[in-house]
Amino acid sequence: MLRFRSLASGSSGNATLIEAHDGLHPTRVLIDCGLGLRQLQAALAADGLSPTDLDGVFITHEHGDHIGCVAMLAARYRVPIWTSAGTAQSLKLPHDADAPVHHVGDGQVFAIRGLEFRPFTVPHDAREPLQLCCTDGNRAWGLMTDVGHVTAHALSNLAGVHALVLESNHDRTCWRGRPTPTFSSAAWPVSTDT
Numbered sequence: 001m002l003r004f005r006s007l008a009s010g011s012s013g014n015a016t017l018i019e020a021h022d023g024l025h026p027t028r029v030l031i032d033c034g035l036g037l038r039q040l041q042a043a044l045a046a047d048g049l050s051p052t053d054l055d056g057v058f059i060t061h062e063h064g065d066h067i068g069c070v071a072m073l074a075a076r077y078r079v080p081i082w083t084s085a086g087t088a089q090s091l092k093l094p095h096d097a098d099a100p101v102h103h104v105g106d107g108q109v110f111a112i113r114g115l116e117f118r119p120f121t122v123p124h125d126a127r128e129p130l131q132l133c134c135t136d137g138n139r140a141w142g143l144m145t146d147v148g149h150v151t152a153h154a155l156s157n158l159a160g161v162h163a164l165v166l167e168s169n170h171d172r173t174c175w176r177g178r179p180t181p182t183f184s185s186a187a188w189p190v191s192t193d194t
């Protein structure tokens with residue numbers, strides 16, 4: 001079973017927990033870590049979890065609302081990190097952090113225990129931003145945050161996913177005064193981000 005929960009979303013912090021259950025040992029991976037450590041601990045505790053239950057964290061890009069307490073996760077809990085080489089340069093991990101940092105790039109498939117991930121590039125004002133899709137072998141899930149527009153490359157990577165988490169910027173000036181389609185406001189809650 002593949003399931004996910006948004007722990008935080010928007011310019012104040014982004015973090016999504018994805019889990020694969022294949023029997024006795026679930027795989028839990030945090031996608032982005034844009035919270036303070038206490039906030040993250042509280043969000044995980046709501047599910048009876050702690051940072052020690054995480055098998056890894058994937059960081060999409062270096063903006064503060066996506067990296068938050070990742071350095072503390074690495075130093076204190078030794079949670080392994082997967083991210084692009086460009087993003088890794090900006091994480092400023094402490095030298096005594098024992099957690100491994102795995103560099104991945106566009107189209108480079110990697111596995112964290114029971115989950116397989118495929119990152120892909122997106123347009124965003126960051127060094128080397130990646131978004132991703134993942135699968136437990138039965139279901140596929142996609143995540144795309146901080147995108148100003150959808151590229152053909154992103155669409156091809158997300159083709160066939162069974163669920164997609166989408167978060168993007170919106171322009172309040174353009175939005176103001178325009179009629180809002182009822183299906184849009186009802187179905188797609190919008191949040192701002194940087």
Ligand SMILES: [Zn+2]
Nearest residue numbers: 061063146194
């Ligand atoms: Zn960003």
